[in-house]
């Protein structure tokens with residue numbers, strides 16, 4: 394089969410396995426970064442959306458998409474960035490949240506983010522499941538995370554912020 | 557003036573605010589008072605640069621004469637930048653950094669919440685992302701204002717001085733010129749006049765909680781919408797544009 398005859402769905406499946414560069418246990422599909430694939434003028438148009446406007450991983454993800462498709466002989470690829478609809482943690486699947494927790498990152502609590510970030514909100518330690526945790530900083534190692542500490546196991550951990 | 561011309565200017569102004577404040581905050585990288593704060597300030601800086609990229613790209617696409625967002629960011633002269641005077645003010649001591657962040661982030665939260673309703677789809681989409689991010693910036697600034705204001709005698713005094721020093725740059729945030737008015741009539745731009753009362757209310761609530769005095773509106777600095785800046789912008793640009801001036805077309 395000639396690769397240029399791949400359906401957009403097949404191209405989508407091929408690139409959906411790309412891990413997020415900063416949280417490699419989940420894929421760009423799990424995270425909701427990969428939005429769609431379509432064909433336009435014999436070219437595959439891949440639409441991705443950034444988690445945060447300044448997400449530094451976007452360039453790397455674009456390169457990886459092109460690399461994977463290039464290995465299948467597909468050269469005519471354009472990766473488009475869209476801001477709408479705005480990315481939200483609501484798009485994280487249940488499985489993705491489990492994977493985050495196993496990786497040591499507390500998954501976002503809410504499905505709705507309309508409230509202000511509440512420092513007194515109870516966050517469960519991903520290591521020991523204790524509720525005795527406290528906020529150290531709203532800004533963690535990357536834009537999408539906040540830094541917490543657990544008063545039970547004494548470890549610090551990241552919370553994937555509700556967004 | 558056409559809608560296209562006005563939209564270009566509008567996106568450019570918003571992009572410049574983000575670019576210049578992003579650069580200012582990046583100066584604090586490795587200089588934060590504590591490690592967590594270093595991370596916070598540089599995270600905010602990164603959000604700003606992402607926002608600048610989105611807005612300046614939209615400006616470049618609207619202008620449509622071959623310029624990219626990088627050309628726009630790095631190849632203009634000082635009097636062709638349209639960021640508010642507030643965001644170019646120096647970081648000063650930590651209280652000054654926080655005072656500037658408080659005044660601008662409360663404004664931006666209110667502003668971008670309104671811009672979400674813009675009839676311009678691109679501006680509306682960018683605004684929806686910005687609102688989510690700027691909430692965190694605002695909460696960060698509010699926390700620190702209260703902590704420093706309601707802190708020791710020294711931190712209280714410094715926080716009050718910083719608020720007083722920054723106040724004269726706040727009036728400009730609510731000026732409507734012909735571009736704003738034109739685009740407001742088109743359903744694209746935000747009406748800044750009603751925003752001012754909301755902003756004052758929120759700021760006053762925070763300052764009162766921080767045991768600080770809200771300054772009286774006195775003389776207000778102005779000029780940025782015409783490209784007239786304080787001496788600080790030139791210094792920022794000489795550093796920010798150094799690489800592109802020394803090595804034109806340099807790429808990563």
Ligand SMILES: [Zn+2]
Nearest residue numbers: 518521543546
């Ligand atoms: Zn624990």
